Amino acid sequence: MTDILNQLVTFIGEHPTLANAVVFIIAMGEALFLIGMVVPSTVVLVGAGTLVGLGKLDPWPIFIWTTLGAIAGDAISYWVGYYYKDRIKSVWPFSRYRSLVERGEAYFRNHGGKSVFIGRFVPGVKAIVPGIAGMVGMGAARFTFINVTSAIAWSVIHLGPGFIAGTAFGALGEISGRLATMLGVFLVLIFIAVMLARWLILIVLPFYAGSRLRFVAWLASHDNRAARWLARMFDPAHPRSAGMLISALLLLVTVPVFVLLASAISPDAGLQRADTAIRNLFQDLRTPTGDEIMVAITMLGDGLIASIVAGVTVAYLFARKAWRRATGFLIAMAGTAIFVPLFKLLMNRERPIDIYTGADAFSFPSGHATVTTVLYGLIAVLVAHDRSPLTKAGVFSVAVSLIGAVAFSRVYLGAHWASDVLGGIAFGTAMVSAFAFVFGSVHNEKVGRWALAGMVTLTLALAGGFHAMRNFDGALAMYQPVSPTVTLAEPVWRAQGWKDLPAERIELNGGEGEPLILQWAGDPARLAEALAPAGYVEAPQWSVATFAGFLTGRTPPEQLPALPRIQNGRGAELVLVRRDEESDPVSANRDDDEARDGGRWVLRLWPTRFRVTTVSGEDLPIHVGSLIHERILRPLNELSAPRADRDLPLAEENPLPRMKGVAIRMRADGSQVTLAIASDVEVPEAPLAQAGADTGTAPPADASPSGATQ
Incomplete structure (x- = not known):
């Protein structure tokens, strides 16, 4: 990245x-x-x-x-x-x-x-x-x-x-480039969240003034108490109608979102694969300085701090005799505190790391994200009530920034899956929307909004600072990055363990990509050496000069960078390309110097969490690889646009099984996967295609029979 x-x-x-x-x-x-x-x-x-x-x-x-x-x-x-x-x-x-x-x-x-x-x-x-x-x-x-x-x-x-x-x-x-990237992603996400909140308050609602008038007229045509009350509340002339409308819309959106997330987190669902990919992505961006920043932020969302801030807020509201808002605030916070652990026990979803016990040992939804959203969302509603749109936008921008920071820290530190955090935010937003909808029409309680905002800010700073000073080292140790490495003995890997590695590439959204037909243990550079006789070369790195190759229609395929592909949240460590002379029928029939081939083979190799201990005692990382064919489209002979047209090579097009020292295994669907240890693979003197032709491309001696289902 x-x-x-x-x-x-x-x-x-x-x-x-x-x-x-x-x-x-x-x-x-x-x-x-x-x-x-x-x-x-x-x-x-x-x-x-x-x-x-x-x-x-x-x-x-x-x-x-x-x-x-x-x-x-x-x-x-x-x-x-x-x-x-x-x-x-x-x-x-x-x-x-x-x-x-x-x-x-x-x-x-x-x-x-x-x-x-x-x-x-x-x-x-x-x-x-x-x-x-x-x-x-x-x-x-x-x-x-x-x-x-x-x-x-x-x-x-x-x-x-x-x-x-x-x-x-x-x-x-x-x-640290990784630290700068992590902070950049963090700030961009917060910035987008804040802009969406401001856009909703300041721009979207004014555009729907005419629709609101028609809705109010429709309600007024129904002669019943509920319709008249709704018509009065949603009337654009009513000072609180905009807030009521936002609350109703958010409530109608966030509840289904929470239900959909809760129903989609089964281990075999695409959402779990997406969660794993996102976790791996952030694990690769972690740095000691970034850990310290995110631990400090996540501690602001700890249950102790949330309880202190909520207690101060409730006490203040009761002291101001804002009975209804104080009671509603207390019910919302207590309901959230009860709901989260009960729902965690119901879902029984494991966390990415083991850091808690009891109900908190489970993952969905994120308690930090849920409680923080409810707490500071309710406070923002109380402070921004009956204020100008610009003031509301400012207040909610602060609340969204704090909520987003805590939520981001949970994913970064690996304490929660991304869907846990999204589910917590969805449920918390629904609670805040319900509170705002119910109490948006209350106008006879004097809250003292800026006094409340100041008191909450001071409480958060003092309590959060004291909590961090006392417990920061322990929290930092608890959230240390954990790499869930699986080590296999070489015989186990060759016999059955290879099945535990993914059979298809996992995209960042959890979807399945092309088949992974190679499992390579050891240095990826050794694979580049082994495939060089077959015409494979390292793909050009991305730069302004190589990008310009896409803008011309005469760039040879091997001179175009390979488009990035993510496997389970990780980028490729090795990308090789080979020009396919027979893929372009026009070029194949031309023998002049200007002929340009229109296709190529692209081999990518990604890291995994698996390692293998060889018979000789080496501990080697296992990579997985794919080999796809790309046709280079050249519209009007002015551009070069790679497009994958085949995700799996034919037997005669696949050089991997023809390398000496590899093992071939067959999956249940009949597809073939090549297992290789870098130190065992010999670099052939002749091109692999010729070597394959000489031997009849017969599989190695330890290959499983074609009908095997292991």
């Missing part, structure tokens, strides 16, 4: 013109009237700032093109509003979002001319205010001055965090 990310960063850094064009288009699109509501400018610009901080892009061109894009977008929106005036409310597509236009008008009336500057930084109105300024006849010179100055400030604010992060990652990369 680290190599792929490095190559991607290098490619972008070596194409600054492309990067400049992207930031210009994104910055302009973000400011276009209404269109900017759905343009992910923050994600792209923070990423561009990160590349600047890593030293891959020149800062001044990126800053200038970002600023110019922002200026151009606001200017276009201004002139659209200036031209259409009030007619814009009846012109498609703006007529479909009349409520958003009216919201922008109200914002402009409240803030006047300075709304052009301020509005650029306010999600939900930033793509509307410039058009409103044109509608109301704001002078072009005044608008241009505000537009330019605000664009400069906006660019600094959006590129700055990424620049700081990129500088930090660059320094970390000098220390």
